[in-house]
Amino acid sequence: MQTIICEQPDVFKMTETDMPSVRPGEALVRIKRIGICGTDLHAFKGNQPFFSYPRILGHELSGVVESINGECAHLKAGDAVAFIPYMECGQCIACRHGKTNCCTDMKVLGVHMDGGMREYISVPFSHLIQVEGISLDHAAMIEPLSIGAHAIRRASIRKGETVLVIGAGPIGLGVMALAKQEGAKVIAMDVNEERLAFCREWAGVDVTVNALEGPRDRLSELTGGEFPTAVFDATGNARSMTDAFHYAAHGGKLVYVGLVKADITFNDPEFHKRELTLLGSRNATREDFEHVIRFLEQGNVDLDAYITHRAPFYGMIDRFESWLDPQSKVIKALVEL
Template sequence: MRTIVCEEPNRFALKETDMPAAAEGEALVRIRRIGICGTDLHAYRGNQPFFEYPRILGHELAGEIVEIGSNSRGLKAGDPVAVLPYLECGRCIACRSGKTNCCTQMKVLGVHQDGGMREYIAVPADHLLKAEGLGLEQTAIVECLSIGAHAVRRAAITPGEFALVIGAGPIGLGVMKFAKLAGARVIALDMNEGRLEYCREWAPADYTVNVKNDPLKEIEAITGGDLPTVVFDATGNAKSMESSFQYVSHGGRLVFVGLVKADLSFHDPEFHKRELTLMSSRNATIVDFEHVIDSLRSGHIDTDSFITHRVGFEDMIGSYEAWLKPETGVIKAMVEL
């Protein structure tokens, strides 16, 4: 079968590899669409934590079941499915408390072990969700949107509160969308005016602020001097994450959604003065996947404009470098099989 392997930073190779065999409890899935994530781009550039080469990337997957045994989900051959790519141990303290998204032995497809940038993959049957009623491209972005849905659920948003989302990439956009669905008044903060305009149209964000224009002053004005009670940083940028503390209200919550391969520091007296709650948000759970699938089926999310670039499987290698350039205008790139 055709497989694209990231051999080392900045180098892909198209190879012929053996068809995987589904073990007990697994299903053989034909891959139909692969969404390209920031994690994939970072791994290609050599900037992804917890990563080794060579690696088959790809964890935003839409597929079709080819083979499956008896299972508790009632899945059968021919079913369209989304793949939950986080393989937990099921035994550690996080798993025992239902927090499978931060398992101590977490293996993420396409990161810690080979992913779906190939024609077929064998995955645990209990990590497949039936995607009836969704298009292939919608199914492939379920994982991406679930990251935002999980962050919003973790923040426990109260309807009517101000939520600032820093970073208008795909993950930040997902946070904005699910914060809006939770009833928040959303403020989008980014440096790209075109992307901010898209936030107003797509989320839709209630307010947008350009980081180049004295953002603290603007955010204070929007919130009547109180500042947002919840702030999400979805940039994966150390400078942005360290600066984000200044935007949170007294008694508020700061959620780091993006991951950066660096140490972070903050001014402790300011942190204590505000009695901030600082939390991270990692991956997502099956509950978040189900919430996203239901939201897509209900028509709450515009996927047509979200997916900006499409390419066939064998043409992906030649297109990849362009997706790393801001001027390309990529929100979500999709690989078709």
């Protein structure tokens, strides 16, 4: 089968590899769609934490089941599926408490182990979800949206709450759309006016704020001096993540959805004065995936507009680097097999 390998930073190679073996409890899946996310872009440029080369990238995946090795009540050959790409150990303290998304020995497809930039892959069928009635394009988008769903659940967002989402990339957009679903008033913040316009059009946010134009004063004005009760930072930018402490209400929450390869510091007296709750949000659980599937089945979001760029599998290498250029205005790129 044909496989794309990231051999080292800035180097992809298309090569022939063996078909994967299918152990008991696993399914063989023919890959049909691969979403390109920030992790893939960072890995290609050598900026991804917890990463080693060579690596087959790709964890936003959909495909069709070819065969199953073992008894599986929820899947059969021919089923269209989305992937839960987080391979947990099932035994650590996090797993025992149902927090499989932050397993102490987590291995994510395309990050810690080889992913889906290939024609076929074998994975535990416990990490596949049937997506009848959802297109293969949209099924590959379930994973990034589930990250947003998990962040919203971590923060226990309530109807009527004022929420600030910083960063209008694919993950931030998902947080915005899912916060709106919960009935929150959503403020979107970014440095790019075109992205902020997309937040209004696609996610239906209530108001936008340019992060370069006195954002704290603007947030104070918008909230009557009270500030948002929940702030989500989905930028993966150390400066933004540090500044976010100043945007949350007294008694509010700050949720780091993005990951940065750096230290984050904050002023302790200000943190204590506000009795802020600082939360990390990592990956997602099956519960989050199922929530997103129900969300998509209701037709509440236009994923065709979310997917802005496409490439065939055999043409991806030539186009990949262009997706790194801000001038290309990529929101989500999708590879088709």
